[in-house]
Amino acid sequence: MTHSSGPPAHAESIPLTVVVPNRNAWPVLRRRGMGAIVFVVAGQIGGTNAWDADEPQEQLLDAERILALQSEGVVFGSHAMTHQPLARIGRDRAWEELTRSRAVLADLLGSAPEVVAYPFSNQSRVVRELSARAGYRAAVRGKGRMNSRWTSAFGLRRIKVEHDWTVADLERRLHRERRRVF
Numbered sequence: 001m002t003h004s005s006g007p008p009a010h011a012e013s014i015p016l017t018v019v020v021p022n023r024n025a026w027p028v029l030r031r032r033g034m035g036a037i038v039f040v041v042a043g044q045i046g047g048t049n050a051w052d053a054d055e056p057q058e059q060l061l062d063a064e065r066i067l068a069l070q071s072e073g074v075v076f077g078s079h080a081m082t083h084q085p086l087a088r089i090g091r092d093r094a095w096e097e098l099t100r101s102r103a104v105l106a107d108l109l110g111s112a113p114e115v116v117a118y119p120f121s122n123q124s125r126v127v128r129e130l131s132a133r134a135g136y137r138a139a140v141r142g143k144g145r146m147n148s149r150w151t152s153a154f155g156l157r158r159i160k161v162e163h164d165w166t167v168a169d170l171e172r173r174l175h176r177e178r179r180r181v182f
């Protein structure tokens with residue numbers, strides 16, 4: 001990732017998702033005073049993306065690395081317990097995924113995570129309500145769009161930054177999104 005010009009206006013309010021292989025992103029964001037939130041599959045801390053059996057298996061963050069990043073200012077959120085599509089597994093299992101992952105991460109981090117990212121961006125009205133009742137303050141899904149003040153706190157959208165994007169690619173995308181929203 002190289003940088004060409006200054007960050008766009010409102011940069012602090014633009015949620016980006018940097019895909020897992022882009023492990024160089026945090027030092028770059030940190031140098032620019034930007035924050036980062038990393039969503040953890042609480043049942044796979046130190047494990048792999050076992051839910052993607054057909055995909056190459058990536059080594060996921062272990063507890064030690066998570067705590068080191070937390071001490072550098074990275075915020076952690078829940079990506080559920082076992083990366084199931086929460087709107088399809090039934091209410092009880094969805095509740096279990098949301099609450100157990102929150103408890104596991106609270107134990108590790110010292111305070112409960114405030115944000116959950118829905119696995120596969122799969123969610124529904126029931127899942128949004130369960131997320132709120134489980135104690136989360138917000139939730140994010142995919143959809144590659146920006147948010148307006150009318151977007152539900154439990155349906156926040158993200159822009160996915162692929163590992164081969166340049167800063168110019170990202171700037172083009174942000175300009176296009178801003179035209180669509182504002």
Ligand SMILES: [Zn+2]
Nearest residue numbers: 079083119120
């Ligand atoms: Zn995921």
